[in-house]
Amino acid sequence: MTGIPQALDPAAAVRAALPEAVQDVIEFRGETTLVIARPHIVAACRFLRDTRGLVYNYLSDISAVDYLEPYGGWGDRPERFALAYHLLSMLYFRRLRLKVYVPEDDPVVDTVTPVWPGANWLEREIADMMGIRFAGHPDPRRLMMPEDWNGHPHRRDYPLGYETIMFSFNVDEIMKHKPFAKE
Amino acid sequence: MGITSKLGNLGIVTTTLEEAVNWGRTGAMWPLLFGLACCAIEMMSTQASHYDMSRFGMELNRASPRQSDLLIVAGRVTRKMAPVIRQLYDQMAAPKWVISMGDCASCSGVYNNYALVQGVDEIIPVDVYVAGCPPRPEQLIHGILTLHEKVRGERIAHWATN
Amino acid sequence: MAIATAKNEQVARWEGNIEELRGLVSERAFTGETMLLNMGPHHPSTHGVLRVLLELDGEQIVSCLPDVGYLHTGIEKNMEHKTYEKCVTLTDRMDYLAPMSNNMAFCLAVEKLVDLDVPERAQIIRVIGLELTRINSHLVWLGTHALDLGAMSVFLYCFREREYILEMFEILSGQRMMTSYIRPGGVWRDIPPEFMPKLQQFLEYFPPRIDDYEKLLTNNPLWIDRTQGIGIIEPETALAWGVSGPSLRGSGINWDLRKAMPYSGYEQYDFDVPVGEHGDVYDRFLVRIREMRESVKILRQAAARLPAKGPFRSNNRKFVPPPRSELGQSMEAVIHHFKLWTEGFSAPDQEVFVAIESPRGEVSVYLHGTGGNRPRRVHYKTPSFMHIGALPVMTQGHLIADLVAIIGSIDIVLGDCDR
Numbered sequence: 012m013t014g015i016p017q018a019l020d021p022a023a024a025v026r027a028a029l030p031e032a033v034q035d036v037i038e039f040r041g042e043t044t045l046v047i048a049r050p051h052i053v054a055a056c057r058f059l060r061d062t063r064g065l066v067y068n069y070l071s072d073i074s075a076v077d078y079l080e081p082y083g084g085w086g087d088r089p090e091r092f093a094l095a096y097h098l099l100s101m102l103y104f105r106r107l108r109l110k111v112y113v114p115e116d117d118p119v120v121d122t123v124t125p126v127w128p129g130a131n132w133l134e135r136e137i138a139d140m141m142g143i144r145f146a147g148h149p150d151p152r153r154l155m156m157p158e159d160w161n162g163h164p165h166r167r168d169y170p171l172g173y174e175t176i177m178f179s180f181n182v183d184e185i186m187k188h189k190p191f192a193k194e
Numbered sequence: 195m196g197i198t199s200k201l202g203n204l205g206i207v208t209t210t211l212e213e214a215v216n217w218g219r220t221g222a223m224w225p226l227l228f229g230l231a232c233c234a235i236e237m238m239s240t241q242a243s244h245y246d247m248s249r250f251g252m253e254l255n256r257a258s259p260r261q262s263d264l265l266i267v268a269g270r271v272t273r274k275m276a277p278v279i280r281q282l283y284d285q286m287a288a289p290k291w292v293i294s295m296g297d298c299a300s301c302s303g304v305y306n307n308y309a310l311v312q313g314v315d316e317i318i319p320v321d322v323y324v325a326g327c328p329p330r331p332e333q334l335i336h337g338i339l340t341l342h343e344k345v346r347g348e349r350i351a352h353w354a355t356n
Numbered sequence: 357m358a359i360a361t362a363k364n365e366q367v368a369r370w371e372g373n374i375e376e377l378r379g380l381v382s383e384r385a386f387t388g389e390t391m392l393l394n395m396g397p398h399h400p401s402t403h404g405v406l407r408v409l410l411e412l413d414g415e416q417i418v419s420c421l422p423d424v425g426y427l428h429t430g431i432e433k434n435m436e437h438k439t440y441e442k443c444v445t446l447t448d449r450m451d452y453l454a455p456m457s458n459n460m461a462f463c464l465a466v467e468k469l470v471d472l473d474v475p476e477r478a479q480i481i482r483v484i485g486l487e488l489t490r491i492n493s494h495l496v497w498l499g500t501h502a503l504d505l506g507a508m509s510v511f512l513y514c515f516r517e518r519e520y521i522l523e524m525f526e527i528l529s530g531q532r533m534m535t536s537y538i539r540p541g542g543v544w545r546d547i548p549p550e551f552m553p554k555l556q557q558f559l560e561y562f563p564p565r566i567d568d569y570e571k572l573l574t575n576n577p578l579w580i581d582r583t584q585g586i587g588i589i590e591p592e593t594a595l596a597w598g599v600s601g602p603s604l605r606g607s608g609i610n611w612d613l614r615k616a617m618p619y620s621g622y623e624q625y626d627f628d629v630p631v632g633e634h635g636d637v638y639d640r641f642l643v644r645i646r647e648m649r650e651s652v653k654i655l656r657q658a659a660a661r662l663p664a665k666g667p668f669r670s671n672n673r674k675f676v677p678p679p680r681s682e683l684g685q686s687m688e689a690v691i692h693h694f695k696l697w698t699e700g701f702s703a704p705d706q707e708v709f710v711a712i713e714s715p716r717g718e719v720s721v722y723l724h725g726t727g728g729n730r731p732r733r734v735h736y737k738t739p740s741f742m743h744i745g746a747l748p749v750m751t752q753g754h755l756i757a758d759l760v761a762i763i764g765s766i767d768i769v770l771g772d773c774d775r
Contacts, residue, residue, distance in 0.1 A: 039706050040468050069595055071711060074722040074735035095722060097709050097737075101595075104616055108709060129598030132745035133737070150380060155425035155774060156309075157274045164308055164433055165733075171430075171437055172308030190316045192280075227400050231427055231771050232452035232533060234404075235496065239522075242499075242515030257400045275405060275426045278397055304446065309430035328533055 018103045019064035021045065028058050037110075044095075044108040049120060052096070052111050056126045059098060059107065067098035067107055070127040073134060075141040079167040091115040092143055096123070118143040140165035212350055219263070219289065220251075220342040226262040227255035228282065230269025233296040233328040237268045240331040250338060259285040264341075265318075266334075270298035271311045283318045289353065291345070293337055294320045297327045381411045381419050390418055395759075397426045403500060403763060404770030406744065412756060420751045420759070422744045427774040435734045439700025440466050440540060443734065448534040450736060451772035453496050456482075456489040457714035459538035462734075464619060465710040465723040466540040469703045472675050477666035478542035479621045483658045484555070485528070485537055486620075487651040491562070492521045493715035493767075494644050494651075498569060501641070501764035505582050510572055517565050520558055527551050541676035542669025552659065559656055566648055574642070583638035587750045587762035590635060597746035600739050601717025602643045603766050607635030613713040624661075625654050637765040644767070675701045700729040716740055716767050740773040 022036045022045055032051035037044040047055050059067040076093045078085035085091045090112035098107045113120055122145040123130045134145045135154040142163035144151070153160065162169050177185050229237060241247045241255065256262040259282045271279060283292070294314050297303030300323045302310045311317060321344060324337035377385070384390045396407035405426035411418040431450060435443045447462045448455035460482060467474060474482075499514035522532045527548055529535040537544050573579045589599065591607045604611055612629040614622040630646035632639030670676045673692045682689040703725035711720035717739030724733040743766040750762050 040471065040708055042709060044707075070598055071718065072709070072720050072722060072735070072737035074733065074737075076707070076724050076733045078732075095707065095709075097720065097722065099711075101611060101616070106709065106711075108707075127598065128596050129742060129745060132741060133598075136741075152376065153425075155428040157425075164430060167436075167732075169433075170308070171306075171433060173306040174312050176306070192316060192318050228398055230405060231429075232449060235452060236533065238496075238500075239515060239519070243512040244516060244519040270427065270429055272426060272428055274428065275397065278405075278426070282398060304449075305429050305431070305434060307430040307434050309428050309433075330532060 015102060016063045018105075019062070021059065021065055021067075021107050024062060024065060025055055025058060028062075029054055042106065042108060044110050046110045046112070049111050049113065052094075052109065053121045053123055053126065055109060056096065056098075056123050059109075060126060065100065066102045067100045069099040069101055070123070070129055070133075071097040071099045071106070073097070073123075073130060073137060075137045075143055075165070077141065077165065077167040088112070092118060092141065094120060094137070094143065113143055119146050120144075121146050122148045124149060139163065142166060212348070213346075216346045216348055220345050222251045222254075223264050223291070223338075223342075223345075224254050224256050224262045225252055225264040225266050226259055226282065226286070227257045228265065228268070230267070230271065230275065231298065233268035233299070236328040236331060237266060237295065237334065240334050245331040245335065247335070247338075250335070250342070252338070259283075260287060262286060263289065264291050264293065266293045266295050267299040267314045267318075267320075268295040270302065270305065271314045271317070272309050273311060276311050276317050279314065280317050291321045291341055292318055293322045293324060293334075293341060295324045295334060295337070296329055297325060300325065303327055377409075377421070380421055381409075384413075384418070385411050389413075393756075397423075400504075403768050406763070406768070406770055406773075408747075408759070410756065410759070415755050415757075417751050417754055417756060417759065420748045422747050424741075424744060424770065424773050427770045429771075429775060431775050432734050432736065436731055439729050440703065440731065441696070441700055443731070444539055445534070445536045447736075448536055449771065450775050451714065451716070451719070451738065451740070451769050452533060453493040453769055453772075454489045454715045455533065455535050456485045456538055457712060457719060458736075459536060460486060460620070461710055461712045461714070461719050461721045461736075462723075463538050463540045464712065465708050465721040466703070468708045468710055469706065469723055469725055470540075470675055470701065472541050472672060473670050474542055474620075475667040475670060476621070477663050478668050478670075480658050480662045481543050481547060481668060482538055482620050483622065483625070484655060484662070485535070485543070487654045487658070488521050488524060490651045490715045491648050492518055492525075494648050495521075497644065497715075497764075497767045498641075501761075501767075502573065504760045504764045505579070507573065507579070510569060513565070513568065513572075517562060520561070524551065524554055524558065527554060539669065539676075541672065542667070546668045547662075552662075555655070555659055559652060559659070563649065563652055566645065566652075570645060574645070580638065582758075582761055583641060583765070584636055585634070586637045586754065586758045587765060588634060588636045589746070589750050593749055594635065594746070597749060598742040599717070599746050599766075600742065601713065601715070601767075602647060603640055603717060603739075603743060605630065606632035606640035606643045606765075608633055613711060613718060617711075619710075619712055625657050627653050637761050640765045640767075702727065702729050703731070705732070711737075714739060716769070716772065717743070719772075736775055738772045738775065740768040740770070743768055744773055 026033050032047050032055050035046035059065050074095045078088045092113040094111045096109040137143050139153045139155050294300045299314045302312045322337045322341045326333050391412045393410045393412050397405040407423040409421040431446050447458040451458050495514040495518045499511035502510035525535050526532050529537040591609050594604050594607045610631050627650045630643045632643050677693050677696045678689040705725055705727040707724040709722050711718050720737045722735040726732040751759055
């Protein structure tokens with residue numbers, strides 16, 4: 012491997028360049044997670060993409076998690092929501108996860124579309140399904156659900172919305188209420 | 195079909211109007227080229243070389259609802275898609291029939307949740323339900339033949355309402 | 357479904373709020389100089405229920421706004437209410453042309469989360485399933501892509517060969533399409549005895565058929581006219597927009613997760629990664645055709661490597677149910693069987709991320725456990741989703757007839773996109 016600069020440790024590099032950004036470093040099953048402070052996510056992404064020795068040039072995924080527990084609260088997590096950015100370095104064949112905790116009462120994160128335009132739809136999906144808004148997003152319309160839909164379905168407090176399953180003992184009761192289309 | 199031919203070589207057969215019309219309707223029932231999800235792929239298999247739906251006069255899928263007689267709802271119907279399906283159904287010219295293909299279209303199958311209409315019969319009337327996830331092409335063909343049977347049994351009184 | 361050109365009529369017949377589109381379509385659309393045209397969600401060439409809002413200057417596409425969600429099934433939400441083993445059946449129905457790839461991605465994530473081993477033989481069986489799935493998916497892509505561009509006979513040939521693969525899937529798993537064959541810890545059941553002869557037969561039968569498709573299309577002047585120089589996406593743009601799989605390789609980037617970050621023992625197989633040059637529709641077509649040949653190569657090696665006897669799933673009884681033959685003899689087996697099929701197994705409150713190379717590109721699973729028997733969050737990033745997101749870049753400045761070719765060439769499945 013000639014001509015490829017030595018790979019750097021992403022946690023140490025981000026700590027050195029953006030001292031306030033990294034809140035925590037977690038290792039689990041060989042995956043590295045950097046917990047990034049919310050205001051620094053775009054700077055961290057740009058740094059990780061453009062620095063020699065890191066070159067996380069490909070955004071694999073952005074996912075959102077809701078840590079709401081069944082009986083309220085979010086356990087020992089600092090905030091209710093979290094975003095997980097999964098970066099891939101095609102030069103060093105490794106992945107990195109950036110995690111940003113997002114509070115419930117102010118669910119706004121800066122958009123990373125200036126860094127990776129492909130984040131456009133991933134962020135739109137999160138805004139639609141999880142209700143986390145992205146400041147400066149070029150296209151803030153709903154993506155999956157109809158425009159007049161209420162709520163954000165992937166939140167843990169949003170009901171699954173199932174209907175009662177028909178069995179022989181309750182079929183008469185359900186058929187009375189079930190809508191059937193006319194011509 | 196109940197055709198009785200007159201004695202002699204007059205070239206005349208007699209039958210009832212209902213039977214002649216219903217025979218014509220089953221012989222060339224054009225489905226709407228409309229697929230939603232997994233079942234649409236099995237519907238394509240049914241039309242392709244191996245199962246060959248043209249044996250039943252159905253090789254011609256029309257892309258326009260105005261030219262089609264049969265709507266095969268192949269796949270899951272979401273709440274976002276439901277108005278579109280209703281509009282397509284309304285645009286079809288009578289007489290028209292609907293086959294609900296697969297579990298998802300019939301009763302939303304394994305997805306009992308917020309996103310799906312729990313059975314397409316909530317938005318359009320359905321003639322034949324085909325079970326399976328997805329149904330095999332043989333099952334779809336059986337559903338179509340069942341529909342043909344149903345159509346052959348229709349009476350003039352039904353035509354007025356169809 | 358077209359929206360008329362005259363300004364007043366356009367605003368009147370536009371069902372949504374036209375102000376919503378400010379900044380997304382050019383300013384000329386508001387003065388009525390360009391035309392807004394709605395394509396889909398019911399359209400024969402959109403490969404599912406994709407709706408595209410086009411801004412047209414004559415026949416030229418000025419801007420293109422895809423609208424998805426017409427097949428949003430809430431699978432990710434549904435998975436949060438099911439145990440890990442039951443989730444596998446739902447993954448099939450996302451990308452319904454490549455069910456095994458989705459099974460595989462999810463099972464790898466579960467195995468990583470609970471640290472479960474997979475025996476060597478199960479990995480080879482998985483590779484056979486995955487490569488058959490790849491051929492299966494590419495056959496549907498080729499058939500429908502050619503059908504969109506007016507080559508009807510290719511569709512009939514492709515579906516003839518596809519039936520062959522579906523028969524094999526039926527032997528393997530009992531289902532033609534929704535196989536759910538790959539399970540956490542291995543596969544559902546051992547390969548039935550009639551499968552391997554069928555596979556050998558297929559490997560003899562199939563390569564000449566690829567030559568047939570190539571004879572029909574590769575040097576066909578009509579096909580070349582419709583596809584060369586259309587829908588070009590530069591390598592840098594493709595990376596920035598998250599394009600992956602054959603569409604990325606068509607742009608000349610040699611990136612295949614099977615080679616780059618191997619899983620399931622792919623590093624032991626000898627195969628090439630076909631790469632295009634120009635990044636147009638034609639190159640993406642060539643890459644996929646060559647990929648089918650490479651898949652045949654992998655299948656040959658896998659069939660030769662497969663041991664006749666051996667475990668087909670992990671022996672870890674805490675996660676994998678015991679075989680039925682043990683149930684009559686061992687009390688422990690009965691307890692494990694009962695626990696696994698009622699409660700399921702528990703996974704730690706941690707997160708893992710797994711990506712594999714599906715026929716369409718990089719499909720990745722983000723799985724977050726709760727510490728209990730159900731996941732907190734499952735998120736699939738699917739290649740179709742990213743490719744439809746990149747559609748506006750590819751269609752810029754092309755004619756409306758080329759849109760059909762471009763949509764076909766990025767090989768989208770709307771179930772995969774909307775989930």
